[in-house]
Amino acid sequence: MSEAVIDLVVPTYDDMLAARDRISPHVTRTPVLRSDYLDELSGAELFFKCENFQEAGAFKVRGATNAVFGLPDRQMAKGVATHSSGNHALSLSWAAGRRGIPCNVVMPRTAPQAKKDAVRRYGGTITECEPSTSSREEVFAKVQARTGAEFVHPYNDSRVIAGQGTCSAELMEQTDGLDIVTAPIGGGGMISGTCLTLSRLAPEVQIIAAEPEQADDACRSFKAGRIIADDAPETIADGLKVPLKELTWHFVSRHVTDILTASEDEIVEAMKITWKHLRIVMEPSCAVPLAIILKNRDRFAGKRVGVIVTGGNVDLDRLPWMKGI
Amino acid sequence: MSEAVIDLVVPTYDDMLAARDRISPHVTRTPVLRSDYLDELSGAELFFKCENFQEAGAFKVRGATNAVFGLPDRQMAKGVATHSSGNHALSLSWAAGRRGIPCNVVMPRTAPQAKKDAVRRYGGTITECEPSTSSREEVFAKVQARTGAEFVHPYNDSRVIAGQGTCSAELMEQTDGLDIVTAPIGGGGMISGTCLTLSRLAPEVQIIAAEPEQADDACRSFKAGRIIADDAPETIADGLKVPLKELTWHFVSRHVTDILTASEDEIVEAMKITWKHLRIVMEPSCAVPLAIILKNRDRFAGKRVGVIVTGGNVDLDRLPWMKGI
Known part of the structure; x- marks a missing residue:
């Protein structure tokens, strides 16, 4: 019922530029971190855009x-x-x-x-x-x-997608060219913003979305050519349970190169590796991109890969590698 | 016996400049992170220099x-x-x-x-x-x-102290003036490097060292006017158990404004607050500065305070707030 009032105008590159001007006094220009160890492990050059350092803890x-x-x-x-x-x-x-x-x-x-x-x-x-x-x-x-x-819908909203698009604009400024940008996909807000920006700014960059195997509705949608929505999927990557909607499907279906998936164990392992070697606190959802990179080495090795670390709001008393929780 | 071969020449500001040129191709220029929440909590403006993001995980x-x-x-x-x-x-x-x-x-x-x-x-x-x-x-x-x-002694070494001094030189470039710089003190290598650099570059900046109550030998040395070394102190801040030595005492006794201490509980609490709100992985030792800031609000409120986050090599399976370890 409430969905009827959403403004479903597809945002443009100019909307992203306007968003950048509008939000820059408020939002952190987050740093990009590197790790020789993770580069060696992946065979790629990884550039982690740390949106977990936003004041409220997420690119949102x-x-x-x-x-x-x-x-x-x-x-x-x-x-x-x-x-x-x-x-x-x-x-x-x-x-x-x-x-x-x-x-x-x-x-x-x-x-x-x-x-x-x-x-x-x-x-x-x-x-x-x-x-x-x-x-x-x-x-x-x-x-x-x-x-x-x-x-203001969490992702199926033109203003929201234009805002998320400012992240990859910054990432491109902070790096010296990239071959691939990867980010987790749930409802598809960040990936849509990335598509919006890169399809104009750097159309040669591949956009690869990363999704939990146990909530792979975006991956199946991508293959089927239409939105498939699951009823209450279960995954540790709790930010990624929601389905695509009209606006995000618009971008995903037109500009995403591929959607790759990782298992729960692979996600937890990638999360722990990142905490240990990049020394940042991030959510399980953010580990899905590294999980798919490590799982598909041939696809990423030798490439310059931007990895969007989407958020850092975790319960420190309930980390997935703790015993008995 | 081996100590006899140490080069005990006091390093100079020019040694720090030479160190900066020598190490810059190898060492990360680490970012400075902010948090509105931690600023509110402390009443100060805090600038966290994240040396935990060095490849090997520490300013060392x-x-x-x-x-x-x-x-x-x-x-x-x-x-x-x-x-x-x-x-x-x-x-x-x-x-x-x-x-x-x-x-x-x-x-x-x-x-x-x-x-x-x-x-x-x-x-x-x-x-x-x-x-x-x-x-x-x-x-x-x-x-x-x-x-x-x-x-190469961990801290009682001219070359080592000159190298550590490059951290506060970067911090001053990355901020727009500071009133206080605070860092943990164990053997005193980072604090000595900070003294070396700031006594020349910004002598108006107060240097306040932070030490665990349970390993407060530097604090007692500072008050007594001579090195006091403890035998095997026990603290969760395991990087801070070692005593001052000749070279670090030289800097501490001449340039440090004060040494403040925090209890084990205060350290763990500050560590958890930082993980949660700054979203970085850091060692217990790095939490001692925030612990003394929160404990001595009157001393820091209204001030621009640089906080050196010294390292991030922690055992993720044994975090101090986990039950039963």
Whole structure:
């Protein structure tokens, strides 16, 4: 029901440039890290774009900030709203807090306490729903009707995709040419932003999306030529469970070179390798690109590969290699 | 016995400049990270210089690389040697590997397996000793006599201190002026390098060293006006158990503003806060500066504070907040 109000205009390269100007006072120009050890292990030259270092911990602040700061003044009092159990909820709350406007978030009551705490710390208001699509849509429709807030979808939103596209623009400036850019794919917001930017800025760069085997709906969609959505897939890469939507399918179907998958064990192993050798805290979702690189050595060896590290909001008391959790 | 051969010339600012030129092709210019959250928590503006992102995982590559690449060609065949159970052993092995010369390391047989593995991966040769000073000195003297290797002390070495001094030179370039620089203190190599550089480059900057309460020999030395060395202190900040020596005492006694201490619990808490909000993997030792900042809010609030994050080689299976270890 609520989905009907989404602005489904396909964003353009100029929208990305406008987003860059709009968000640059607010968003961190994250560093690119290297590791000789990981280069040796992969046979490639890897450039890790560390979006986990964004203040709210994820690339999602780019799209959220673009949406929030692009709102007309007349909408300020009513603010923004979204449904998300993860980094988009945090990021939209954070961006709204910076502009001083209300942010209403519908979250499943089962969402991690740490994420709820962060939303509130940034000034967001949480309305809880049951952990089902029907409950979420019903509760969200009520919240939106009551508040008149502008809906900012986590990824199926032109403003959000244009914002995410600023990441690969920075990455290209920070490196001296790349052969491949790889990022995890869930709903496809980051990959779509990457397509938007690189298809114009550096069309020779391959875009390879990385997905958990256990939530491989984007991979199957890519092969089938149409969106396939799974019902509640289970993977440790909890940011990647959501399906593609119209706008992200637009970009994925036109500009993505390939979608490769990795098993749960391969993801955890790649996560631990990165923590140990790159010495960054990142989410399981961010490890999927390194997992597919190590699994498909022939495909990446000898190449200059940009790896987008999407987020770093993890529960340090429940790391996947800890015993008995 | 072996200590007699150390070159105890006090390094100069020009030595630091020469070190910078010598090591810059090898050593990472590490990024400076910020966090609004940590700024709010501390009331200060914090600039984290992330030496944990060095390839070998610690600032110690700066001093080690300066020593290794400053060796005359005639010494190349005999190489370098040291005794260390920690990051200096890794860093010297790594630097020697880059120059293609032998590196002999005397390590206690009880040193962590991960550290031994890393030394070997970088091409170093390990000779084990018992975990006592007498055994270490005896074994090291034999190794040095047999190999003719150049001894590179972990910190009581002019070349090493000049190398460590390059870190704060970078930090000053990367920030727009600082009021205070803080770093952990163990043997005092990083603090001495910081003193060497800042006493000339920015003498108005206060240098505040951070030490575990349970290994507070540097703090007591500072107050007593002479070196006090403890026998085997116990602290989670395992890089900070060693005592000051002549050269580091020279700098500490002349240029350090103060030495503040933190308890084990305060260190673990600061470590977890940093992992969570800065999203970096760092050692317990690196958390001591944030621990003293949060403990002495009045001292740091309103100030621009550079925090040197010294290293990131931790055992991910044995994090201090994990239960039952």
